Amino acid sequence: MSTGWSTPAVEALRAKAIGPVASFDPETTPGFDGDKAAGTDLLAQRGDVLADLQELLFANGRAGDHRSVLLVLQGMDTAGKGGIVRHVGGLLDPQGLSVKGFGKPTKEELQHDFLWRIHRALPPAGRIGIFDRSHYEDVLPVRVHNLVPQSEWEKRYDLINQFESELVAGGTTVLKCCLVVSKDEQKARLAQRLDRPDKYWKYNPGDVDERGHWDAYLEAYQAIFDLTDRDSAPWLVIPSNHKWYARLAVCELLIDALTRLDLDWPPADFDVEAEKKRLAAAD
Numbered sequence: 001m002s003t004g005w006s007t008p009a010v011e012a013l014r015a016k017a018i019g020p021v022a023s024f025d026p027e028t029t030p031g032f033d034g035d036k037a038a039g040t041d042l043l044a045q046r047g048d049v050l051a052d053l054q055e056l057l058f059a060n061g062r063a064g065d066h067r068s069v070l071l072v073l074q075g076m077d078t079a080g081k082g083g084i085v086r087h088v089g090g091l092l093d094p095q096g097l098s099v100k101g102f103g104k105p106t107k108e109e110l111q112h113d114f115l116w117r118i119h120r121a122l123p124p125a126g127r128i129g130i131f132d133r134s135h136y137e138d139v140l141p142v143r144v145h146n147l148v149p150q151s152e153w154e155k156r157y158d159l160i161n162q163f164e165s166e167l168v169a170g171g172t173t174v175l176k177c178c179l180v181v182s183k184d185e186q187k188a189r190l191a192q193r194l195d196r197p198d199k200y201w202k203y204n205p206g207d208v209d210e211r212g213h214w215d216a217y218l219e220a221y222q223a224i225f226d227l228t229d230r231d232s233a234p235w236l237v238i239p240s241n242h243k244w245y246a247r248l249a250v251c252e253l254l255i256d257a258l259t260r261l262d263l264d265w266p267p268a269d270f271d272v273e274a275e276k277k278r279l280a281a282a283d
Helices: 036-063 081-087 137-138 150-169 184-197 199-200 206-228 243-260 272-281
Strands: 070-076 097-101 128-132 172-180 235-239
Touching: 036 243, 070 081, 070 137, 070 235, 070 243, 081 128, 081 137, 081 243, 097 184, 128 172, 137 150, 137 206, 150 172, 150 206, 172 243, 184 199, 235 243
Parallel strands: 070 128, 070 172, 097 128, 172 235
Antiparallel strands: none
């Protein structure tokens, strides 16, 4: 089956291949030449492939394999993180999926180091975990708004690299996706929320204030790409003005990650032929 990609998503979207994020065009669809209709159709097809691979991962986890997959989603407000959770996560079997959103730290979380709450949310063996925001919040808004001294947040890049290295060494495949939306598109999406009573709950007046820090956020994102994009835990930068493309891209990235695990069905831990005879003889 054709994947529809002229260049594999994992190559076309790698942070180190796209140049400065400040000049990145969120209207593009790197590596994919089709339109929305083709992309939507392909997502349904590739979703079946993703679901089959997830079942393999889950089965192996049940059989004692310690491996798991962690998908980290970062991006400006309205970039589509929740849509990825619903439309890509929705392709998966819930029993093999764990989803965690990270907002402002609670009082309990503030009593611990910034990675404490992350450790508690990691996917167990055989699962795919999705983080809607993540430990990178502690070098993004924290940096932009000077929530802690620079001397403190600067140290966190190395701590994050060490943390992710330990995750990978322990059997977790780490994929980090930054969804990039243009400032004009964000404004249009915020306006849509104000025009629909069923979307009021998604609107946060603070999002308008955050737009005043747009350039500072781009600098903060560039820093995490420069300092934490590694082959073992890569950053993929996904243009997200076209929601259909962003969802297709993340689906494809997950397929690639699971395929690289080279999983097979775990062997039976019982005598298959003997069980066939027992079952045939049963009432």
